Amino acid sequence: MELTGAEIFVRCLRDEGVEYLFGYPGGAVLHIYDALYKQEEVKHILVRHEQGATHAADGYARSTGKPGVVLVTSGPGATNAVTGIATAYMDSVPLVVFTGQVMTHLIGDDAFQEVDAIGITRPCVKHNFMVKDVRDLALTIRKAFHVATTGRPGPVVVDIPKDITAHKAAYVFPKDPTLRSYKPVRDGDPAAIRQAAAALAQAKRPMVYAGGGVVLGNAATELTELVRWLGAPCTNTLMGLGAFPATDPLFVGMLGMHGTYEANMGMHECDVLLAVGARFDDRVTGDLDKFCPNARIIHIDIDPASIQKNVQVEIAIIGEAGLVMRELLAALKGTGVRLDEAALKAWWHKIDGWRARHCLEYDRANIEVIKPQFVLETLYRLTAGDAFITSDVGQHQMWAAQFYKFDKPRRWINSGGLGTMGFGLPAAIGVQLAHPDATVACVTGEASIQMCIQELSTCKQYDLPLTIVNLNNRYMGMVRQWQEFFYQSRYSHSYLEALPDFVKLAESYGHAGLRIDKPHDVEAALKEALGRRDRLVFLDFITDQTENVYPMIAAGAGHHEMHLATDRELA
Amino acid sequence: MRHIISILLENEAGALSRVAGLFSARGYNIASLTVAPTEDPSLSRMTLVTSGSEGVVDQIRKQLNKLVDVVKLVDLTDNERIEREMLLIKVAAEGEERAEIKRLSDIFRGRIIDVTDCAYTIELTGDGGKIDAFISVLQPRRILEVVRSGVIGIARGSITVKPDAPGT
Numbered sequence: 169m170e171l172t173g174a175e176i177f178v179r180c181l182r183d184e185g186v187e188y189l190f191g192y193p194g195g196a197v198l199h200i201y202d203a204l205y206k207q208e209e210v211k212h213i214l215v216r217h218e219q220g221a222t223h224a225a226d227g228y229a230r231s232t233g234k235p236g237v238v239l240v241t242s243g244p245g246a247t248n249a250v251t252g253i254a255t256a257y258m259d260s261v262p263l264v265v266f267t268g269q270v271m272t273h274l275i276g277d278d279a280f281q282e283v284d285a286i287g288i289t290r291p292c293v294k295h296n297f298m299v300k301d302v303r304d305l306a307l308t309i310r311k312a313f314h315v316a317t318t319g320r321p322g323p324v325v326v327d328i329p330k331d332i333t334a335h336k337a338a339y340v341f342p343k344d345p346t347l348r349s350y351k352p353v354r355d356g357d358p359a360a361i362r363q364a365a366a367a368l369a370q371a372k373r374p375m376v377y378a379g380g381g382v383v384l385g386n387a388a389t390e391l392t393e394l395v396r397w398l399g400a401p402c403t404n405t406l407m408g409l410g411a412f413p414a415t416d417p418l419f420v421g422m423l424g425m426h427g428t429y430e431a432n433m434g435m436h437e438c439d440v441l442l443a444v445g446a447r448f449d450d451r452v453t454g455d456l457d458k459f460c461p462n463a464r465i466i467h468i469d470i471d472p473a474s475i476q477k478n479v480q481v482e483i484a485i486i487g488e489a490g491l492v493m494r495e496l497l498a499a500l501k502g503t504g505v506r507l508d509e510a511a512l513k514a515w516w517h518k519i520d521g522w523r524a525r526h527c528l529e530y531d532r533a534n535i536e537v538i539k540p541q542f543v544l545e546t547l548y549r550l551t552a553g554d555a556f557i558t559s560d561v562g563q564h565q566m567w568a569a570q571f572y573k574f575d576k577p578r579r580w581i582n583s584g585g586l587g588t589m590g591f592g593l594p595a596a597i598g599v600q601l602a603h604p605d606a607t608v609a610c611v612t613g614e615a616s617i618q619m620c621i622q623e624l625s626t627c628k629q630y631d632l633p634l635t636i637v638n639l640n641n642r643y644m645g646m647v648r649q650w651q652e653f654f655y656q657s658r659y660s661h662s663y664l665e666a667l668p669d670f671v672k673l674a675e676s677y678g679h680a681g682l683r684i685d686k687p688h689d690v691e692a693a694l695k696e697a698l699g700r701r702d703r704l705v706f707l708d709f710i711t712d713q714t715e716n717v718y719p720m721i722a723a724g725a726g727h728h729e730m731h732l733a734t735d736r737e738l739a
Numbered sequence: 740m741r742h743i744i745s746i747l748l749e750n751e752a753g754a755l756s757r758v759a760g761l762f763s764a765r766g767y768n769i770a771s772l773t774v775a776p777t778e779d780p781s782l783s784r785m786t787l788v789t790s791g792s793e794g795v796v797d798q799i800r801k802q803l804n805k806l807v808d809v810v811k812l813v814d815l816t817d818n819e820r821i822e823r824e825m826l827l828i829k830v831a832a833e834g835e836e837r838a839e840i841k842r843l844s845d846i847f848r849g850r851i852i853d854v855t856d857c858a859y860t861i862e863l864t865g866d867g868g869k870i871d872a873f874i875s876v877l878q879p880r881r882i883l884e885v886v887r888s889g890v891i892g893i894a895r896g897s898i899t900v901k902p903d904a905p906g907t
């Protein structure tokens with residue numbers, strides 16, 4: 169029996185095991201929407217803006233490891249989705265985004281709602297396809313899922329002209345999605361692994377720097393075992409938080425621009441650095457000339473292009489983080505040598521000295537104004553560290569990263585590479601749908617939340633009991649901080665003069681809202697919100713306007729050139 | 740340093756723009772780029788000439804290999820190889836000049852492929868150096884038009900750039 173392209177589309181999603189499709193209708197995809205109407209297996213989530221669809225699918229993907237799936241119409245539907253696609257691309261998140269396209273014979277004629285979606289998305293996708301024949305549709309969709317989810321994951325766009333969704337073809341689920349030109353490596357080179365084991369076994373001041381690749385590759389268990397066997401300090405990037413348990417004594421916190429003193433000093437003074445699934449981003453390395461000056465560097469990454477890109481490393485191992493770390497641990501055990509115990513002890517003594525600086529300390533004595541850090545500490549305590557936390561971009565994001573101790577991967581959902589304001593709320597939608605019984609909180613700021621605020625309406629439609637933690641400092645705090653430090657406090661356009669009443673705003677969307685402006689009300693408000701499983705609660709915390717994120721390494725400085733809260737005058 | 744890179748590419752719409760887009764997005768140099776289908780109609784062969792420090796060229800190779808449409812990539816720079824480029828040049832040729840230009844063309848093993856009362860069009864193939872040299876000997880005369888194909892290259896000996904052969 170022949171099916172229409174639209175029916176084939178739906179069958180493909182079903183056969184790929186797609187649970188949710190995040191989308192927004194329009195002319196070019198109406199055949200598909202009609203096919204969706206006639207079935208119940210693939211649940212469609214109607215967002216309020218296509219950016220929201222891509223971020224929601226992204227939150228779904230990051231929190232589950234499964235691909236997020238999006239459907240938008242041609243023209244403005246496709247362009248609205250671009251920010252979300254680029255966000256997923258920078259953080260290597262598997263998405264499959266279907267964009268409607270004008271009819272094949274109209275392509276290139278500046279037809280109504282025509283954009284070159286393939287051209288526009290090309291620089292921010294792992295790959296994209298245009299379907300030109302209904303008989304290619306099923307295989308193309310299969311390939312899209314295959315490419316998005318294997319190797320270094322990433323978003324894939326499939327552009328489907330409207331006439332293709334009306335044409336008919338026989339449907340068989342294609343068994344083999346492989347492409348001759350695409351064969352990601354999985355196993356590391358045994359010789360390189362042996363070399364790495366030998367280097368690590370000789371380390372006197374080892375350090376493990378693990379990133380988002382460990383989360384993406386589901387390799388947290390292997391990382392934890394390896395680090396514990398080594399007895400080495402472990403730091404995570406912003407994207408790697410949760411890859412190693414934050415409450416483990418071997419964890420020294422996040423590294424980089426707003427990382428801890430102990431993590432950054434550890435990087436500066438280590439003699440062997442093991443980097444796993446991390447890409448030596450400039451927010452992490454700072455000044456490359458001053459980066460890890462004394463270390464032999466081992467780098468495990470699935471993407472050859474991540475290796476030797478910013479930092480020259482001595483031992484490179486291309487492969488899946490989990491597989492490689494398992495082999496590496498076996499090789500280490502095989503050598504029969506353990507790390508020099510006295511050296512390790514001296515190393516930890518040094519690290520404990522750095523830890524004693526308590527670089528994340530803040531003014532807890534203040535009972536007048538709410539310190540943002542206090543809200544996050546309380547959130548951590550009340551959820552026993554077990555919530556899914558999504559975040560927007562700014563100071564609040566850094567404080568969430570510093571003060572919420574993630575013991576498990578895929579619990580910390582934020583936009584690191586692109587730094588997309590507006591990500592937090594829609595991402596939380598995807599997370600809550602994937603984990604209906606879990607506690608999901610979105611940590612945001614009054615500027616960020618307004619970038620996708622319309623998704624509060626989606627939350628209402630699907631009864632998602634999120635907790636919104638709005639750290640409202642009436643400033644684009646992160647911008648204000650840079651202006652304070654680097655532009656002599658000229659706060660050019662970083663103050664938000666006309667803020668909405670967020671409580672009323674939440675209420676108008678059908679949610680509950682609370683404004684909290686005294687520190688002693690913080691805990692009760694969070695308890696109230698987290699306890700409500702029947703509705704979304706928007707907590708508007710009026711926080712200290714002048715608080716800055718510390719420690720801080722100015723862009724382009726070295727790891728040892730950190731500014732701490734206690735030496736404010738340096739900043 | 741100058742690198743000459745051979746690529747087998749899926750012969751699909753958009754594949755070329757992925758390569759070109761990569762170079763502009765990442766700020767890599769591109770000296771020349773030629774592309775045409777091969778004996779296997781599903782594949783195109785591209786020859787790319789670029790330059791940069793070893794680190795940059797290493798990234799170029801890796802980023803190209805990462806493109807899903809790239810089936811095979813071989814950096815010919817380290818191999819014994821043959822490079823060829825084709826030149827079509829139209830040069831004013833009047834009076835005594837005509838014989839002299841014909842002689843120069845013969846010396847370079849060029850072929851005059853079009854003749855008018857006042858101009859010759861000459862076809863010449865060779866490596867880039869030979870083409871440059873020919874253009875410069877014609878320089879004192881009146882060059883009307885120059886078209887260069889860009890470099891194509893092939894490894895000497897039994898090394899081939901095939902979908903299943905080892906790449907770099």
Ligand SMILES: Cc1cc2nc3c(=O)[nH]c(=O)nc-3n(C[C@H](O)[C@H](O)[C@H](O)COP(=O)(O)OP(=O)(O)OC[C@H]3O[C@@H](n4cnc5c(N)ncnc54)[C@H](O)[C@@H]3O)c2cc1C
Pocket residue numbers: 258259260319320321378379380381382384385386404405406407408422423424425426427444445446447448449451452468469470471474487488489490561562565566583584585586587588646
């Ligand atoms: C306001 C702001 C401030 C920031 N400050 C900091 C900061 O202080 N510290 C910080 O760390 N970041 C910070 N960032 C984030 C930063 O911009 C980068 O996004 C982040 O550092 C990159 O993390 P990563 O190196 O773990 O790489 P990711 O982007 O997570 O990349 C993952 C790497 O792992 C590889 N990989 C993927 N899958 C696998 C697998 N299965 N096996 C092996 N490898 C795999 C990929 O090829 C890639 O190289 C900040 C961002 C913002 C917006």
Ligand SMILES: Cc1ncc(C[n+]2csc(CCOP(=O)(O)OP(=O)(O)O)c2C)c(N)n1
Pocket residue numbers: 560561562563564565587588589590612613614615616617639641643644645646647
């Ligand atoms: C879409 C987008 N535009 C601009 C920026 C630049 N930017 C980074 S942080 C920030 C301010 C965020 O303010 P807010 O959400 O209130 O968070 P705060 O820093 O105050 O906690 C801005 C404008 C960005 N990251 N994303």
Ligand SMILES: [Mg+2]
Pocket residue numbers: 562613614615639640641642643644645
């Ligand atoms: Mg703010």
